[in-house]
Amino acid sequence: AQKVTQAQTEISVVEKEDVTLDCVYETRDTTYYLFWYKQPPSGELVFLIRRNSFDEQNEISGRYSWNFQKSTSSFNFTITASQVVDSAVYFCALQRGYQKVTFGTGTKLQVIP
């Protein structure tokens, strides 16, 4: 069985602070895929990143960075210099091949101006 845990239900930060969203996953498979999606108040899930299990390179995209560690089954997401527009619910997700994607319960991020 697959499971994704996002222990942080809600996080509030002041604008320009850095913030890390945690994601821990469980799977027995050796090949799997990890995702982060952003869901702003408008409701649409916006794709942010996809990571294959065999690629542990960390990735940086502008103010966003992702730290994938197989040893701890974690795929954490850091926003540097947060902005009000980053306020949203962020979902971590896990997929095995063409099997269904398992989503975490989400972390609501509020960036206070």
Added chain:
Amino acid sequence: EAGVVQSPRYKIIEKKQPVAFWCNPISGHNTLYWYLQNLGQGPELLIRYENEEAVDDSQLPKDRFSAERLKGVDSTLKIQPAELGDSAVYLCASSLGLAADTDTQYFGPGTRLTVL
């Protein structure tokens, strides 16, 4: 390029009434998904289509829910009759469906259903 389109965005109905949601996937995407998202939860898969074939409908409550994807493009999800517990957001997603290691799902804005 247009994203996944869903309509309506909001729907309010009385319990026991029927309701239908429509989804138009990204052009060229062979795989289409319907998800249910309850408040404060992540999306949960209801059904997945490969072209016009439903390849995973194990989570679809078949006593009241039905879906179709005629011609392998647009899809409709129906609930009949609706119950109070069906109040949720219904999300549609699509993906190319060509190879597992590159397949990424793109989501529509969802339909927020309220059953009174």
